[in-house]
Amino acid sequence: MPSYVTHLACPRCDRRHEAHVPQNVCPCGSPLLVEYDLDAVGTALTKEALAARPAGMWRYRELLPVASDADVVTLGEGDTPLLRPSALGFRIGLPGLRVKDDGLNPTGTFKARGASCGISMARVLGIEEVALPSAGNAGVAWAAYGAAAGIRVHVAMPRDAPAANRIECELYGAELSLVDGLISDAATAIARTVSEHGWFDASTLKEPYRIEGKKTLGLEIAEQLGWRSPDAVVYPAGGGVGLIGIWRAFEQLARLGWISGPLPRLIVTQAEGCAPLVRAFEDGKETSEPWSGATTIAAGLRVPHALGDFLVLRAIRETGGTALAVSDEAILEMVSVLGREAGISAAPEGAATLAAALALRETGELDADDVVVLVNTGSALKYLDLL
Amino acid sequence: MPSYVTHLACPRCDRRHEAHVPQNVCPCGSPLLVEYDLDAVGTALTKEALAARPAGMWRYRELLPVASDADVVTLGEGDTPLLRPSALGFRIGLPGLRVKDDGLNPTGTFKARGASCGISMARVLGIEEVALPSAGNAGVAWAAYGAAAGIRVHVAMPRDAPAANRIECELYGAELSLVDGLISDAATAIARTVSEHGWFDASTLKEPYRIEGKKTLGLEIAEQLGWRSPDAVVYPAGGGVGLIGIWRAFEQLARLGWISGPLPRLIVTQAEGCAPLVRAFEDGKETSEPWSGATTIAAGLRVPHALGDFLVLRAIRETGGTALAVSDEAILEMVSVLGREAGISAAPEGAATLAAALALRETGELDADDVVVLVNTGSALKYLDLL
Numbered sequence: 001m002p003s004y005v006t007h008l009a010c011p012r013c014d015r016r017h018e019a020h021v022p023q024n025v026c027p028c029g030s031p032l033l034v035e036y037d038l039d040a041v042g043t044a045l046t047k048e049a050l051a052a053r054p055a056g057m058w059r060y061r062e063l064l065p066v067a068s069d070a071d072v073v074t075l076g077e078g079d080t081p082l083l084r085p086s087a088l089g090f091r092i093g094l095p096g097l098r099v100k101d102d103g104l105n106p107t108g109t110f111k112a113r114g115a116s117c118g119i120s121m122a123r124v125l126g127i128e129e130v131a132l133p134s135a136g137n138a139g140v141a142w143a144a145y146g147a148a149a150g151i152r153v154h155v156a157m158p159r160d161a162p163a164a165n166r167i168e169c170e171l172y173g174a175e176l177s178l179v180d181g182l183i184s185d186a187a188t189a190i191a192r193t194v195s196e197h198g199w200f201d202a203s204t205l206k207e208p209y210r211i212e213g214k215k216t217l218g219l220e221i222a223e224q225l226g227w228r229s230p231d232a233v234v235y236p237a238g239g240g241v242g243l244i245g246i247w248r249a250f251e252q253l254a255r256l257g258w259i260s261g262p263l264p265r266l267i268v269t270q271a272e273g274c275a276p277l278v279r280a281f282e283d284g285k286e287t288s289e290p291w292s293g294a295t296t297i298a299a300g301l302r303v304p305h306a307l308g309d310f311l312v313l314r315a316i317r318e319t320g321g322t323a324l325a326v327s328d329e330a331i332l333e334m335v336s337v338l339g340r341e342a343g344i345s346a347a348p349e350g351a352a353t354l355a356a357a358l359a360l361r362e363t364g365e366l367d368a369d370d371v372v373v374l375v376n377t378g379s380a381l382k383y384l385d386l387l
Numbered sequence: 388m389p390s391y392v393t394h395l396a397c398p399r400c401d402r403r404h405e406a407h408v409p410q411n412v413c414p415c416g417s418p419l420l421v422e423y424d425l426d427a428v429g430t431a432l433t434k435e436a437l438a439a440r441p442a443g444m445w446r447y448r449e450l451l452p453v454a455s456d457a458d459v460v461t462l463g464e465g466d467t468p469l470l471r472p473s474a475l476g477f478r479i480g481l482p483g484l485r486v487k488d489d490g491l492n493p494t495g496t497f498k499a500r501g502a503s504c505g506i507s508m509a510r511v512l513g514i515e516e517v518a519l520p521s522a523g524n525a526g527v528a529w530a531a532y533g534a535a536a537g538i539r540v541h542v543a544m545p546r547d548a549p550a551a552n553r554i555e556c557e558l559y560g561a562e563l564s565l566v567d568g569l570i571s572d573a574a575t576a577i578a579r580t581v582s583e584h585g586w587f588d589a590s591t592l593k594e595p596y597r598i599e600g601k602k603t604l605g606l607e608i609a610e611q612l613g614w615r616s617p618d619a620v621v622y623p624a625g626g627g628v629g630l631i632g633i634w635r636a637f638e639q640l641a642r643l644g645w646i647s648g649p650l651p652r653l654i655v656t657q658a659e660g661c662a663p664l665v666r667a668f669e670d671g672k673e674t675s676e677p678w679s680g681a682t683t684i685a686a687g688l689r690v691p692h693a694l695g696d697f698l699v700l701r702a703i704r705e706t707g708g709t710a711l712a713v714s715d716e717a718i719l720e721m722v723s724v725l726g727r728e729a730g731i732s733a734a735p736e737g738a739a740t741l742a743a744a745l746a747l748r749e750t751g752e753l754d755a756d757d758v759v760v761l762v763n764t765g766s767a768l769k770y771l772d773l774l
Contacts, residue, residue, distance in 0.1 A: 054611070055442040055466045075730055076468025076491055079442045083463060087537060104463055104491055107732065108768055148730030150474060167774050171767060173727035224441070340560035343462055343535030345494065380558060381495055381768040387554050 003067035004041050008032040008208050011311060019065070022125045024206045031205035031308050033248070034065055034212050042256050047227060055079040057113055057216040063252060065212055066120045073120045073149040075106035077113050078216050082224040082373070085342035093361050096371040098230065099338075100221055103345055103379030107168065109300075110217065110242060110377045111141035117213030118202055119145035128152065130202040131194050133179075133186030135238060136165035136299050137378060142202065143174035154199060156186035162299055164382045182294055183238075184304050204239040205307040214242045218249025221373055227258050231370040232265040232321070234353040234360075236377060237277055238303035240312035243268060246375075247315035264373070266321040268312060269356035271296030271328060276305060277312055281323035286310055297328045297386055298348035300377065322365060330355035335380060335387070347383055350376030390454035391428050395419040395595050398698060406452070409512045411593045418592035418695050420635070421452055421599050429643050434614060442466040444500055444603040450639060452599055453507045460507045460536040462493035464500050465603050469611040469760070472729035480748050483758040485617065486725075487608055490732055490766030494555065496687075497604065497629060497764045498528035504600030505589055506532035515539065517589040518581050520566075520573030522625060523552035523686050524765060529589065530561035541586060543573035549686050551769045569681055570625075571691050591626040592694040601629045605636025608760055614645050618757040619652040619708070621740040621747075623764060624664055625690035627699035630655060633762075634702040651760070653708040655699060656743035658683030658715060663692060664699055668710035673697055684715045684773055685735035687764065709752060717742035722767060722774070734770055737763030 008017040012030035017023055019034065026032055041062045053059040057078025058066075066072055080102045089097030102110035119142065122130055131154035132142055139155035146153035153174040157165060158181060169176040179186045187203060194201045201207065222229065229250060235243045243266055250263045270278050274294035280287065290305040306312065316323055334351035338344040346354075353374040360366040380387060395404040399417035404410055406421065413419055428449045440446040444465025445453075453459055467489045476484030489497035506529065509517055518541035519529055526542035533540035542556055546565040556563040566573045574590060581588045591597065609616065616637060622630045630653060637650045657665050661681035667674065677692040693699065703710055721738035725731040733741075740761040747753040767774060 052439050056468065074468070074470075076470060076488055079466060081443065081461070081463025083461075085535070101463055101493075104493060106488075106491060106730075108495075108766070144726075144730040144732070146730070147727055148472070164768065164771055167771050168732070168767070171723070171726035171732070171774060172730055336558070339531075339558035340534055343493075343531040343533070343559055345531070345555070345558070379495070379768070380555070381551065381766070384551055384554050384771065387558060 003065060004036045004062055005065050006035050006037050009035050022127060022200060023208060024201055032208040034208055036063060038252060038255050047258060057116065057213065060216055060219050063219065064117060065209055066124060071120050071124045073123060073145050074116055075112065075144060075148055077105050077116045078220065080104045080220070082221060083344065085344065088341045092358055093368055094357060094366060094370065094372055095368065098371065098373045099344055099376050100217065100373055101344060101376050102217065103347060103350065103376055107141045107144050108379040108382050109137040109141065109347070110214070111138045113213035113216055114138070114210035114241060115141035115145040115213070118142065118207060118210045119149050119151060121209040122151055122200060123149050127200045129154065129199040131190050131199040132202040133157065133183050133190045135183045135302055136161035137382065138204065139174070140165050140168040143169045143172035146174060147172040154193065156189045158182055158186060162383055163385045182302060182304055204241055211241050211245050214245030215249045217242055217375065218246035219253070222250065222253050222259055225371070229259050229261060229264045230373045232267055232366060233373045233375065234267045234269060234356050235375045236298070236301060236349040236352045237268045237270055237312060238300045239306045240277065240308050242375065242377065243315055244308055244311045247319070263319045266315045266319045267356065267360070268316055268321070268323040269352045270325050271298050271301045271331065271352065272325045273328065274302050274304060275325040277309060278323040278325045280309065280313055281316060286313060298331055298352055300349040301352065324356055324359060326352050326355035326359065339380070344376065345380040346376045347378030347380060348386070350374070350378060390452060391423045391449055392452045393422050393424050396422050409514060409587060410595060411588055419595040421595055423450060425639060425642050434645065444503065444600065447603055447606050450602070450606065451504060452596055453511060458507055458511045460510060460532050461503055462499065462531060462535055464492050464503045465607065467491045467607070469608060470731065472731065475728045479745055480755055481744060481753060481757065481759055482755065485758065485760045486731055486763050487604065487760055488731060488763050489604065490734060490737065490763055494528045494531050495766040495769050496524040496528065496734070497601070498525045500600035500603055501525070501597035501628060502528035502532040502600070505529065505594060505597045506536050506538060508596040509538055509587060510536050514587045516541065516586040518577050518586040519589040520544065520570050520577045522570045522689055523548035524769065525591065527552050527555040530556045530559035533561060534559040541580065543576045545569055545573060549770055550772045569689060569691055591628055598628050598632050601632030602636045604629055604762065605633035606640070609637065609640050609646055616646050616648060616651045617760045619654055619753060620760045620762065621654045621656060621743050622762045623685070623688060623736040623739045624655045624657055624699060625687045626693045627664065627695050629762065629764065630702055631695055631698045634706070650706045653702050653706045654743065654747070655703055655708070655710040656739045657712050658685050658688045658718065658739065659712045660715065661689050661691060662712040664696060665710040665712045667696065667700055668703060673700060685718055685739055687736045688739065711743055711746060713739050713742035713746065726767070731763065732767040733763045734765030734767060735773070737765060
């Protein structure tokens, strides 16, 4: 199978970059996005052919960057269920409620999608060691896929990240550094080590392929709804990569003519104790300011500054979405509601989307007729020390 | 869609029982097995039609007992990956090694399959409250599916079951009793409460449908291998329901003509500290004796006596399989090997199968040419307090 990737594009300064060599960010500082020959994809792939393929995110191969099967590093990521918790949906006035349960991925979070794609491309590009900072979950996912691929992974994460993440990094044989501070401090530590050792910097959005894995979240939602867009997707944003991926998924599907009508309204939720994207959205800004004193029980949302902030804000505004912060109390309550009323194992980040949906239903920004997809980014099993 | 279930059959005394009313065991004390009109199934279902269906264990609907879509209680169980950890396989002299990673199920274990089917049938039969003893994982799975279905679940489990199981039962709103002792003591407590309160007894193999959910493990393995039988399946047996289910899956597929040649050799592994089935197999017995002083870190294997022991022993012998015990030290080492060399998150029970495969490769009972499937029954995330 050929790769349909044409180049990497800078979404800030529009410069084009070569796709078949290791790349980090654009000289202008922006993350790079992977571009495809969608005309050729549209000729090569039909919905029917896709429907007959086995499960897993690599079934969307024409819209992913890896050309050869032999390079795909898979642990069975993707094809997570789009649940319909009817009783809960009716009770809260959103009978069309869906939950995309991405906790059912390897390593228990949606980070598996990005790690599968990122590590596969590292193999394609001949990279032997990668390093990344992580609020916790991404580090574990890259550690697992690195172990599967025989690629050495170095992770730096906050000392107070959930205990599960530390234990799992060790389980997968990654080199783990615990940092006093936040993911931003871990990033500083990683930046130093990569230049010292010549490792590849796989930090969020500093390598272009993680986002392509996350894109499959959007592809799956569209396919699971019978190639229709939901009215809204509610997404808990730390670095925001998944939201950018979902946005690009629906854009590419629209350009392929596989879906019609408006794109889903992309709604971002963050924690009140760390809401730089929400503040930027409310202030009408195109980029966010680093949040000082970030604190929330939802470890994945404790990201004081996102490199892709301008893309997240663009995705929200171009789709008519919104952004709102929710309290840690509401998050914890919604973990319990999802468990007791729907049997869903939700990480605090995922539960935040239900708190946001409730608030938006109350203000009328979400309607009783809306098909609303909540993205549950992880399993509650990752947070047992909290629960 | 019709149900293709014809009746429930007693595999010990051959008595037939009505399928459309709540049933527990046969008056002779044996578990009951669900029988299908396989001729009708063979007419209704083709491999091609199946290939085009969406992911999830309910795609095998004609071989499952629930007739109406509305009764299916699903959290996205099934369609777990059949991984091929090539580097590990080559290193240990089993290049055809596969791992069926059933930790990627809702609630993190293969118990989700049985609970989805059992709770769905409880809904069909109008049952409003169920009770079951559990070594830990089954209780959590039934709690989650009960929450999804609005069916009240009462669980009794050993006080020293892994902490995750207690926290999760509470998350899903089940009523949890902690018992001093083993699953057998929990079973005594449950037997008392069901007769007091009129709850349905959903103990392992005391209701006929859990096994049908587990059967999909075998159906998936066959489909994922391109409708071929592997040479061997290595399964970690506590109650042994999954093994019986896998056996029945391959038998039914052979009767449908969807696979040919010998059934896979079914190999059971247990922990040295609790190996009643292994002892019975070695002694040439048809049933097992209760194991006294059962102790192992693999909580799911700490089952001193299995109601379906005679079926497990039959499955092993009729397929030319074997049974062997492995040490807790070997189990812990294999958790680490699966993590570091393959990126696989294995529960101790699942890791026991790798210890068993290594031993059988050494004795020559497994051959370098064999396609060997290890069943990883759960995620390491359920055992973080151990790791």
